[in-house]
Amino acid sequence: MSTGRPTISVIINTIDRVGPLRTLLQALEHQSYPFFEVIVVVGPTRDNTLEMLSEYGDRVRVLRCPTANLGRSRNIGLLAARGDIVAFIDDDAVPSCRWLEQIARLFVNENLDATGGAVYLAHPNNPTTQHRIGIISSLAEQIDVRSSWLEHLVPPGDGSVWVARMMGTNMAFRRRSLMEVGGFDEFFEWVYDDSDVALRLTSAGKIVHPVKEAVVYHFPASSRNRVAFTYTGKWWLQTKSAVYFCIKNGLAAGDTYRAIARRVLHLVHGHWLWYGHLWREGKLSFLQLVRMRFADICAAIVGAFLGAFLPRQLISPGSGDEGEGTQAIQLFQTNNSANTPSVDPVDGVFPLVSLPSPPLRVCLLSSAYPPDQFEGVGRHTNLLARGLFECGHTVHVIAQGEREQTAFYDGAYVHRIPLHLDRYFQYQKFSGLYYALNYSHGVYEKVRRLMLNEGIQVVDSPLWQLEGLVTAVSGILPVVLRLQTAHRQIANIQGDRDEDAYLMGEMERVFIERSTYLVPNSRAMFEAMEKLYGLTPREGRYLIVPHGVVPVPEEDIRPFDLQRKTDTFTVLYVGRLEKRKGIMTLFQAIPLVMQKVQNVKFIIAGGDNSIHDGFRHQTGMDYPSYFVKRYPSFVSCVHFLGAVDEEVLRGLYQTCDLFVAPSLYESFGLVFLEAMNYAKPVVGCHAGGVPEVVAHGVSGLLVEPEDPAALADAIVSLLKSPTKLYEMGMAGRQLLLEKFTHIQMARHFEQVYRAAIQIWHAQSPDISSEE
């Protein structure tokens, strides 16, 4: 049956990378465009690639390339391809959900002969944008990342011809056009094959037009030619290819002999200096340095000789499989493809769940996000992302970063965007609102991109910092709003009465009104919001979903040891040092506790926030300094650790005997769950959502806020009863396993997302029909 849509042959060239290849094939199950076949060209492999591929049966066409030569391998795939379009993707890359859909849409333009999308190096250690509408000269000078076609339109350089180029990781060609120019030059064993073909196509009058979208995520894996994320590799192969490229294309483009010779020398000299630099940095041994420099010069000579005298090794235009159309290709996707859970592209693992319906594509917002920042909203978002991934869904997180990059972390694609203060100048005098609106607009633009590339279906935003406000106002997608602590609540606690705080509060009200679905994290939170913003009951459009954490393994929990001989106790506080967290109440309670129990050590972990809550302004001191000055005799038993990382925090939870957090207000109190996770009893306040987390008298004790005497009594009563310490700790752990795991949270959110999508589609039939 002919569909009238172009058919695509996805060609993957691989050697000894069975893990990443499996991940790629798994990801291809989710392509939104179904009319494609998959051809895998396997080089002289030594691992179980062929065995793995046999699992796919006739869904994947497996071909063999006798040598480790990328150009040749690509040509073998090209000759066997039957699709109208041939799309090349590296075996260590993962395409965005709409990769092929966008490529197919581009090729509707009959003038287009080749294209390629952006490539993000998405590895968690070193994320960066690797390629986006790049250009290259006939002398191999290249600019890989440009923000638009207008940028560096004619850059300075020796090469006389500049053409658009694609990166081999992500490129697609009209098969007929590629065959007309003879496919790939088989001289190129590794790199420059992509640029060379772009130059030859352009010289032949074909249109090469790379685009910003049709994104592919690259997770570099080690190969025969290089060890990923190290400086060990056969870099001389690059030199050989670059020199050959310069001579072949420089001569064809009419560059002078002088310019070509200068460029070749420049390339070799550049590599020579680079190796020296690596040796000085200690990244190469002296022996490696000598060997690499020698190999480089030899490779340059070979490249130059063959470039000057060897004819190109191309395929003859008449060859190749002539079958075209849907009936000619074996479609890769099956009926089960839609319900396949998403895969972790770094580890290659995928959740062992069977999905009754296709997994969701969710975009979570959190400006602060691990591993860089571990504060409340970021931590909650991270846990939600992990939970959703483990339920089989695809998760994207938009977080703030210094530059635009994408990484894969804890089950989610984390897209970092920089804050550009380039809009809403009229609000400059309201700093909070000005920053929030600009960031929210940046988020909206990223959401649009993710809609285009990843087909995200729903956006989930915290109320804090109004991150999803512009997206909600735009109405492009359903926005689920996580109701957590609001600015207006903080302003009320801290006594902020300025216009900025007022406007932030007002915009929170607008955000709540414009969102599709509300998810308060506790009943108290919902009631507080009703009171604060006069929310009208939204029947069927809100669901209370408590936070959840990842339960630590049983061997990691540390309940109170009843056999313990020592009588020294450790009380832990985790949270920012600020008024809302009740730090002053704790300071006042410490002397009262010390009067009754002598050997108590208080550990206070969290960054000082005295500037923002006005304490520094009032006293001229930060919180630790204030404590030292106000309670000098208790300094020895209180340890201020400042902000700590996850590893340290884990250790603190394990080693403490009692956890205390006397917050004046907590929308939920995630820290209590974290302590309960390690079987620790907790002491908190009857404030906000805390009573919904801590069962008074079961998993801990609750006192009234701002009551140091009651707080001290609660701490003392527990410290004096080791049995209670043990029993309450274990009860807390049990409660957590029953009600507060990240999987339970994710399942509730899944329910919310599906409902939100349904409501949104019902509200905007026009938009949904356009989709």
Added chain:
Amino acid sequence: MRPHLTAEDVVSDIEFELIQGAISQDELGQAIASVRRYQNKMRGDLFQQKHRRDKSIEITARQFQINDMLLTILQETVAEIQSLRLEFLRTAHLSKSAKPTYKYEPPVEKLDVVTPTQPVRKKQPLCVYTPEDFRKVENRMRPESLQVEISVRATKMPFVGAVLNRLRVIMHNLVLFYINRLATNQVVVNQTYGDYILRLMHQVQYQQEQIAMLQAQIETLRASLLTEESATDRSLR
């Protein structure tokens, strides 16, 4: 303290930014943005010059106004194209969901056929560009339209009048020399705008025709559906 600004003000600003963003998201929008940046830079450079009271500033300022107007025209054209695109998508969607059993007939009186369940749809007047419109745009872009002629009022003062007149002519010529140089540069910019406008106008016209054709198809389909339904009803009775 309650400020003068309200949440509604902020929301309308957000909506304005969203509209602006929608225009600048395509390649044409980016081209406009880059021309704007270039123009702003030039404007900044010129206005920072020492002789701010020079007459040329006034002329230059007017030229910039013209540019702004051209940009607005461009933006409106882009917005129109976008709305047409949406209309086109909707029409395509409707035609896709209908039974593909029609035979295309050119748009005639059948356009007015309305089903009982279908509200009467007001026909949008077609935006037809005549060759005169195209010529008008081309003429506006000609270099001559920017050339400034000398205009010196002669003084009738005895003795020194002739000298003053001569001096005035020299001064005016000097200013005009630079103004015309600027105008020559400006012509290139204007011609670029003009090209864009012409291309956009062609595109708009083409899309209008496409939409009209598709609408005609839909109406034909509706009519045939009606006929089929009534035939079925009759047979059922």
